Amino acid sequence: MNNIYLSQLYRHGERTIIEPYPNDPYKDPKLWPLGWGQLTQAGIHHHYVLGNWLGTRYSHLLPKHRDYNLKAIRVQSTDVDRTLMSAEANLAGMFPLTPEEEWGGLKWQPVPIHTIPEQLDKVLAMKYPCKRYDYALHKFEKSAEYKNILKNLGELGNYLQKNSGMKFDDLKIFDYLYSTLLIEKLNNFTLPEWTKSVFPEKMIVPAGLSFAKPTWTPEMKRLKAGLLVKGMLSNMEKKVSGVEDTTGQNITVYSAHDTTVANFLNTIGVFNMLPPPFASLVLVELRETSKHEHVVMVHFKNTTDPEGVPYILTIPGCTEACPITQLRTLLQPVIPEDWDSECHQHEFFDLTDDQPYNTLAIFAVVTSTLIVFLVLALTSVYWTKQKPNHIYHKLNVETL
């Protein structure tokens, strides 16, 4: 089977902690000279080696000798320092400088990276406002299923809240604390005594669950990661149909976050419910069989180790090598037709739940009913004032 197109989606490399927790013994900023949430030297190195691994594995999709040119690859990153830097390091490994490419400086060459500000990014940052999604999330948070999950985690949450000083009012707090402890451990900081009974084993389950939460229901999947899935799928379909797109690359790269990786995997139905490690990587390969059929294979490199082996993931309802037409059918429910207009649809008359739009809808219905009654009442008062004489007069005439 011939590999003819590839999408890569990776998480950035190892970073410093986003924010220390209130009782963190390592909260002194001097311990983190790079600042919060920044890619570390280990993170740079992992992505550099990973880039070289990718370049070797997919050299058949790259220009000869892995020379770089503007059509060799398309890279899209979220607009965050650590993802931009990870992509730069990865590309430095993927396109090592060949003698032909010497430019008189370093054994390195620049490769442009597309990025757009987070507030304009609908595909990769996954933070663009979508009212319909907010409603779906709100509805899920009120559901018995979610409340039950939180209830089962109550004891662990209380223990962690008491010791860390963090407020455990959301599932994602488990991951915040989990990742902070993980990074401190990676930096050889001795973790406090209280962590021993819970980290990492007991915390990894709720931390992993927190990654599944944003894409829990089909509707949430569709509105959260649907555009990314749609983009990848339509790129592959263009390749299959031979439509020459303007750029013509064989490889598209997405440099993003653990949430992006988890949202994507959960949306196509293959998430393992564990926090995606640093520099973990999803590979979506489009292949052409000897019978000229097009199939898609999904691999997941579930490790920070840049030379680690990727696993094949099978999309539910399909085979390992999933025919692209079948994949389109299977993923149809999670692919938005028109994301923007779907985001603006509100269910005004869904009265089963006390979500904010319903409150608004009820208010609107009640107010307009009241106004209608008021108008009717005023009209009838007016008529009763005007008509009686008239009617009386008429009757009078008739009796005569």
Add this chain to the structure above:
Amino acid sequence: MWYNRSQSFLLQQCRQRQYTFFTVVGLAVILIAFFITYASFSGSKPLPTLRQINVVFRHGDKTPTYSYPNDPHKDFAWKEGKGALTAKGKFELFALGEIMKSKYGEFLGEVYLPEEIQMKSSYAPRAQMSAMTFLAGLFPPKGFQIWNDNLHWQPIPVNPIPRETDNMLAAKAPCAKYEKEKQRSDATIATNLTKEDNDLLKVLTEKTGDQINNIAKAESLFYTLLIQRDNGLVLPDWTEEMFPTKLARFAALNLASYTMTDTLKKFQAGPLLKEIVKNMQMRDGKRKANFYSGHDLTIVSLMRTLGFEDLNLPSYGAAVVIEYHENEDAPGNGFIQVFYHRQATDQKPNSYQLSFCDPSCPLNVFRENLSKFMPNNWEAECKS
């Protein structure tokens, strides 16, 4: 007696002059020795009052984007593709980064810290790549930031501005008011062209086989010829008459045409100028440098809006540096100095004297004098 006295007076004066002479020479020798020692022991000048730099530069050497129907080289296979940064271009910006390091290294520090440095870029790949090589020259990893002993490079984020929203670097975001004014101003420029100019345009149209009927088309032609010549391609004989001098004038005039009037300046260069002023004004004490990777037009528009209106064709890697200084005893009331690097390898930038300031320019004077070029709300004002 009178004669003798006068003679002895003269003698005395001579002796005095001798003393003075030796003292001066002696002092000079000591001073020179001091400076030589000083210069050889310090890599970069200490700039004790410097608080922030804002640098706007042009990308490096590129391949052409335009070719004309009769172009003998129109099928020339440019290795990097069209409009792409070349190996020479990569080196130019790397060199500019190194020059900036030699001047500002001590101020910027050896360790790259994301919160101290910002790099915005035009979306054009050549501008993004220029930004990356510039940063490679400016911040080779040091100390704990070395992550690979064989590669003295580290990744530093570059923020390209999406083309459709870019009103400061490529400055291609649509602006109705600007476009209307530009049409009007361009018509004036066209009517002011001499008969000679118009005859030249006719010749160009005839020779190239393309409609070279305005200075904008002439600029495209100029750059294509320039790049071809720089890459050792032989230009057709007919170009001898007008290339480079006459065509260069057209090209420079066209670059200037984008900021010919105050209104044009406001909409073309205003957003960038406003951001730079904001950078200097709203300092949180962390941001040390703001870099902007743009085009020849970015440089010309900014310089003209600052008041430097001589026709100019910025070379690859040309850079405008706006330094912000503060004295220890007068925090918050800093002053500005403007420098211009004519080309990437320019070791000694020219200091530019702003017409409304003497000799150093307080930030508030700078802002007040240029406020007419800084739109309050670019988008809204573009529509009105």
